[in-house]
Amino acid sequence: xxxxxxxxxxTRSPALExxxxxxxxxxxxxxxxxxxxxxxxxxxxxxVAVMGPSGCGKSTLLHLAGGLEDPTAGAxxxxxxxxxxxxxxxxxxxxxTEVGYVFQRLNLVPxxxxxxxxxxxxxxxxxxxxxxxxxxxEALAAVGLTEQLDRYPDDFSGGQQQRIAVARALVxxxxxxxxxxxxxxxxxxxxxxxxxxxxELPARRGTAVVLVTHEPRxxxxxxxxxxxxxxxxxxxxxxxxxPVGTAVGSAP
Amino acid sequence: xxxREGLMALLVDEPRHGYQLKTAFEAATGGVWRxxxxxxxxxxxxxHRDGLVAVDDTGEQKRYALTDSGRDALGAWWRATPAxxxxxxxxxxxKVLLAVEQGPExxxxxxxxxxxxxxxxxxxxxxxxxxxxxxxxxxxxxxTDALVVRAEADLRWLDLCESRILRARQGRAPSNGGxx
Ligand SMILES: Nc1ncnc2c1ncn2[C@@H]1O[C@H](COP(=O)(O)OP(=O)(O)O)[C@@H](O)[C@H]1O
Ligand SMILES: [Mg+2]
Numbered sequence: 545x546x547x548x549x550x551x552x553x554x555t556r557s558p559a560l561e562x563x564x565x566x567x568x569x570x571x572x573x574x575x576x577x578x579x580x581x582x583x584x585x586x587x588x589x590x591x592v593a594v595m596g597p598s599g600c601g602k603s604t605l606l607h608l609a610g611g612l613e614d615p616t617a618g619a620x621x622x623x624x625x626x627x628x629x630x631x632x633x634x635x636x637x638x639x640x641t642e643v644g645y646v647f648q649r650l651n652l653v654p655x656x657x658x659x660x661x662x663x664x665x666x667x668x669x670x671x672x673x674x675x676x677x678x679x680x681x682e683a684l685a686a687v688g689l690t691e692q693l694d695r696y697p698d699d700f701s702g703g704q705q706q707r708i709a710v711a712r713a714l715v716x717x718x719x720x721x722x723x724x725x726x727x728x729x730x731x732x733x734x735x736x737x738x739x740x741x742x743x744e745l746p747a748r749r750g751t752a753v754v755l756v757t758h759e760p761r762x763x764x765x766x767x768x769x770x771x772x773x774x775x776x777x778x779x780x781x782x783x784x785x786x787p788v789g790t791a792v793g794s795a796p
Numbered sequence: 797x798x799x800r801e802g803l804m805a806l807l808v809d810e811p812r813h814g815y816q817l818k819t820a821f822e823a824a825t826g827g828v829w830r831x832x833x834x835x836x837x838x839x840x841x842x843x844h845r846d847g848l849v850a851v852d853d854t855g856e857q858k859r860y861a862l863t864d865s866g867r868d869a870l871g872a873w874w875r876a877t878p879a880x881x882x883x884x885x886x887x888x889x890x891k892v893l894l895a896v897e898q899g900p901e902x903x904x905x906x907x908x909x910x911x912x913x914x915x916x917x918x919x920x921x922x923x924x925x926x927x928x929x930x931x932x933x934x935x936x937x938x939x940t941d942a943l944v945v946r947a948e949a950d951l952r953w954l955d956l957c958e959s960r961i962l963r964a965r966q967g968r969a970p971s972n973g974g975x976x
Binding site: 760764778779785 | 916922948958
């Protein structure tokens, strides 16, 4: 066995591990505690939804998980790797290889074609043009886009643009997809398709997904739903756990 | 409730026996609305008494048919729409409204608990939908859709409650947020 990863035992690490994470922005009178003592483990291939009112810290949680920002306190590991300890270059590489991001607002590069947008992370990582193209086509096919890939983002509908963004987030061998309100401006059925796509990823590739959403409809695709309020985890709904208490809601 | 109208609707095309009506009703409602035979016969008796169905007891079993006034009553039922007021009085609303009376923290606790349970119900429906994928009858799919959409509506309302309570709390104590 000469597995170079064996020393870190990454095959057995969760996709994402956050332990007692706190994030404070600013100092003194302008200080904002965006997250307080948040612990969250996302297993390999698991789909976890994060819900909570606006300003409760959902985007901050994803920024920290993706190494875009540093925690004020606590540990963050992606696939066993200590993210806050990484250099800027290592983090950038992490986001091109292991962690895929789908943002609230679409952030495809408008001057690149759909195909080029998806090739970008691979090319930046030094993968050859031909191989990048093949793998980008594969990722686009996985989200149901096989035609007119040489058109520019503006030529696609909102739902299609979001599919391209998902393809770009999953191109290569990603361990973790971080999706921040990816259904933002989409109608219900198109939103359903994007979330179904993310929900199928675990089954298809063993990729873990953290999905931030306002919509209970989309959150219910997740294995677990984590509720944040004022920067703290207040509860969790686990689809696998046995039912508790009596049913609530509107009886027929 | 609407069992009367349901049975009448199933008599529109042809007369039927009581037991046939029971199975037809259950099939049409996706198997989630079971009737016992006694309930079917007592409902039919009342419809007969009110002149809405006619009974043919010449055969081995009684057969029921819709009368003209039965057809009129059924037509009126199809056309009737739910009224907006008075406001619906459901237990979830009552619980949250009374919890707010006891203070924002208690209300937020109640909301959290109810929301988690509803979310789990939604997750169960979603799983059932995924497992049934394609196999479920149209009526079963529509019944599940109704359960899902109702749970979603309750969850949306709970989210609104939470946001409004948080906002109200902030407005009352602006220095509350930063203290450890
Ligand atoms: N760069 C920043 N500087 C200062 N405050 C910030 C910054 N980013 C987020 N915040 C604050 O942190 C809190 C959480 O924000 P965010 O994670 O964006 O919430 P959500 O995504 O749940 O709406 C909010 O109060 C927000 O104003
Ligand atoms: Mg956000």
